[in-house]
Amino acid sequence: MADEMVRLAQRFVNTTYNNGATLGISKLDENGVTGWPTMYALTRALQYEMGITALSDSFGPTTLSTIGAKYGKLDETTIPSANFCRIIQSALYCKGYDGGDIDGTYNSRVRAAVEKLNQNMGLGVTYPGSSLWPKVVKGLFNMDAYVTVNNGSDAIRSIQQWLNGRYILRKDFYVIPCDGHHSRDVAKSMLFAIQYELGMADGTANGVFGPGTQSGLKSHTVSLGTTGTWAQLFTAAMILNKRSVSLGDFTAEVKSGVESFQSFIKLSVTGQGDFQTWASLLVSYGDQSRKGTACDGVTMVTPPRAQALKDAGYKYIGRYLFNPSSTSLPEKQIQPGELATIKEYGLRCFPIFQTWSRSADYFSYNQGTNDAFRAIEWAQYHGFKAGTIIYFAVDYDAMDGEVTDYVIPHFRGVMRTVGENSSYGVGVYGPRNVCQRVADAGYAAASFVSDMSSGFSGNLGYPMPTNWAFDQIATVTVGSGSGAIEIDNNIASGRDTGQGDFDPGSYTDGLDVDLDKATYQDMMLTDVQNYLTSIGVPETGGDGWTDSDWATLGGISTTKAFELVLSADWLFTSLARQLKLRKALIQAPVLWELRKLNPLDFVADEAVEHGLKDDSSTGWGQIFAWVTIEARNYCMQQGIINGTPLTDSDVRAVWDDLQDPTYNIRSVAYLTLYNSHQLGIARPSLTTSLADTQALLARYNGTGGDAEQYGRELIGLYNVLENYNQLSRNQ
Known part of the structure; x- marks a missing residue:
């Protein structure tokens, strides 16, 4: 919806900065709608007014440090010019706050708006009053929201505000959204918080779940009766994983929630916040040293490899129905006699179908229909029995909008075709958000989750899909000599146990092919x-x-x-x-x-x-x-x-x-x-x-x-x- 004050802010940029030419951008569309083009323009205008010559869309370290060095904080006593103040007023309106009349005056309306902004960010105690401190300015010049939006969770918003208020004075911690939604920024801020509480210094803490963080967490098990910051961090992690507990002490309610989570994620049910539970709450792959009973790979399972897998405790093996390349990964596709070997050694196989599937433009309703027909044919060719779930791959970091516009229609085509033309089931391989959304649409019975890709936006900030069958957490090598085989180690939920027996397979000789x-x-x-x-x-x-x-x-x-x-x-x-x-x-x-x-x-x-x-x-x-x-x-x-x-x-x-x-x-x-x-x-x-x-x-x-x-x-x-x-x- 258009906002007249946002329109005036856009007009201010256009009239003051030569239709954007002074800032190195195109003229803004004066449509009254806040968006990144407007925020980028205001960021450049702020840099220009501070004398920064290399203007950029990014509110980076130079912009941040310049504010601190020149002004310390921004208020009615330090704002250097009327246009500088108009930029602040315009940014406030773009965030939904009353910025006054965009008249270049840091007046009572502006002060009230800034005070409200600080409170919404959770910084009312750290930054009381109506001054804009540098990190708050950085948070003002982006598209993050500091009130719940789009049915956001009040519980998650309280966590976001708590993190901001507690850690904003640390060097590498910046204001995170307070919109009630888990996200990449929130997930990283949780890791920063844990590192700070472990005693890591600024510059050492980096928001990465590395060896130092893992070692520290192993000595910070929380359990019934734990209070204080560690209990708050643990319950926050539970809430961010959509577990119904209260932020604060480790109570009996929390213990029950932990047991439920551990059971769901296939951890030992201890009711304690031990290392493996911490790991599963904080990063998608969890504890990568966990021993899985499932695996997948692009290498043929020969008798020596089958024995090595069995000896290592593996039961379920994911293998590819088809390899579109005639030169790359020659053993990626199930090889002749391989399923017989898998059966002979008492193992089971779950099939995966993938051609390209590494960008949004691959996915469509028709492509899903096409993939489904090919998957059915290959599954029949290899001899997979009725009831087998075929996992169709989404092998890239699909943004949520891409899931809506491309992936969901694709799986509608897959489901309709598989359902109408075979007795197979449909599964989805991909990041957590992809898997859950495809499942919620009714287009997948089970999910094979690519949790090794912990940096994917579709994994960061999303809980494990409710219908997960296999959780891919690490690449490992088992066996030695002729039995050595590199695999992806997967945790199995038991929702899908693959197939341990196979039909002879169907012929494809003489069938039509695509026209040359x-x-x-x-x-x-x-x-x-x-x-x-x-x-x-x-x-x-x-x-x-x-x-x-x-x-x-x-x-x-x-x-x-x-x-x-x-x-x-x-x-x-x-x-x-x-x-x-x-x-x-x-x-x-x-x-x-x-x-x-x-x-x-x-x-x-x-x-x-x-x-x-x-x-x-x-x-x-x-x-x-x-x-x-x-x-x-x-x-x-x-x-x-x-x-x-x-x-x-x-x-x-x-x-x-x-x-x-x-x-x-x-x-x-x-x-x-x-x-x-x-x-x-x-x-x-x-x-x-x-x-x-x-x-x-x-x-x-x-x-x-x-x-x-x-x-x-x-x-x-x-x-x-x-x-x-x-x-x-x-x-």
């Missing part, structure tokens, strides 16, 4: 155009189109229809491989229906949208919802797909789903299987005859003479598409 577009796309388009022209379907127009209708309604040319089909080639390939039929059998009707869209189709869709009709043939494949319902229900009855049977009351919901090309194309594939049932012929396969293929294509358009003509036209298109699909799979 670089080699065949142009030739394939030419042949499609030539064939369609030969049967009276020109590049554009025809079939009831006028030139004006074509331009207004957006008719689809042969080239455009072809490009759309190729844009979904991954999906046609996935469906064909999953159902073990030729993908041209799905492609042909979709390409045809896209090219043959006519004005009446648009009219019919509008009638359904406005409630004038119940149904129409719609989407890429021009399918009726009622036909889709029959086809999907048949496939469910046959065990081809999973799902809840649809009824007549679902017609509109299904019609809406058919607007999604992915759902529509999948429904085309299921309708093809249903049509074989209606025709009384064998289910389509890799060897279906041309006669049966033509009959299936004809049945897509119903029965009778028009349908027969439809089949005769489409079998030619099928042959063109199949020719290039065959060339691609035979490479």
Whole structure:
């Protein structure tokens, strides 16, 4: 929401500093909305007014030390100029405080605002009154909040204020947010606090969970009856891990909470704040010397390695279903005979699926659908039984906004595909925040947590996911000689025990592959155009189109229809491989229906949208919802797909789903299987005859003479598409 005083602050910067040119920035958008561009501009303006020549967005050591050296503190007696004061007033407004009239006067309204700011930061005792001390100024010129926001916790805010008030005078401790939310800054401040209480000097304390901190904590076990600062720090750590205790003494309530936490995290249940409990509360990986019973790795488990793992106490081994690289990590993918070895030595395996997954732009609904199809196929290829949970990787530090915009839609595609097309379960591998959010969305039954990456923002400040199955805490080597193997040591919760027995595996020979577009796309388009022209379907127009209708309604040319089909080639390939039929059998009707869209189709869709009709043939494949319902229900009855049977009351919901090309194309594939049932012929396969293929294509358009003509036209298109699909799979 726009704030008029923030707008005036932005205007002040623009008018005073030559639309930002003096500060080395662009003119601010005078939108009345506080954001980093405004705070950066005010920071640069402050530096400029203090005579700093190398202006920067960062409120760093030079800016901080200059305030201290020149003024000591800022108030009505030390503010050097009216513009300097206006900068302070503007920053106060950007923080939600009354900065006066931005008139360059450190007046009673400004003093009251500063006093309130100090109190909100938890510094009312350390910095009483209305002066701005250097570290408070640093805290003023950022986007941190000092009141609870976005449903923040009052208990967490009290911890944040307590930490600020107790440690602000230490050299390397700066004001942290007091917004009621755990975060990276709060997690680091807790480590600083512990180091200070251990007696570390300024310059030695660094906010890192290193050997000195760990050694000190081993002699600071807290338990029932402990009071004072160490009890406060421990209960603060419990609260930050979403444990319902009170900040303060180690009471019976705290002991009960500790026992619950230790049980959840799979520590020895002592009810005491011992070293391992401290470690699990303070850093994501906890005590890295803990002995796990699970592991994962990129190296083949040979008989000597299996024996070494077993001797070291490991029971569960995470291995990769697939390796997209033909040169890197040659043993990353499960190797021939490896699962038999795992079974022979009484071990169990949980599968991981990962291709790239190292940046936000990898993730999307369609990519999740694609990954799921490939994971299902590879899991079946290796022989994983029904009920196996496959862990899909998010192998980078996904920001919370990226989880919302990319990762969650990705896992929606994964879950929908795995759920509909297999008897496997979905798991997620990634930082804590990713795992919990995917689980909360209902898209993962279990989490494999990448806790070794303790610096990830998605691990710092987040508790262990509620559905964690494996907790990755350290890289170790076990065994020696031929039995030596490097693994990631994992703690197992028991939520998933992997698989100890495996099916023979399924074949992949002769299945379709993605089209080699670089080699065949142009030739394939030419042949499609030539064939369609030969049967009276020109590049554009025809079939009831006028030139004006074509331009207004957006008719689809042969080239455009072809490009759309190729844009979904991954999906046609996935469906064909999953159902073990030729993908041209799905492609042909979709390409045809896209090219043959006519004005009446648009009219019919509008009638359904406005409630004038119940149904129409719609989407890429021009399918009726009622036909889709029959086809999907048949496939469910046959065990081809999973799902809840649809009824007549679902017609509109299904019609809406058919607007999604992915759902529509999948429904085309299921309708093809249903049509074989209606025709009384064998289910389509890799060897279906041309006669049966033509009959299936004809049945897509119903029965009778028009349908027969439809089949005769489409079998030619099928042959063109199949020719290039065959060339691609035979490479």
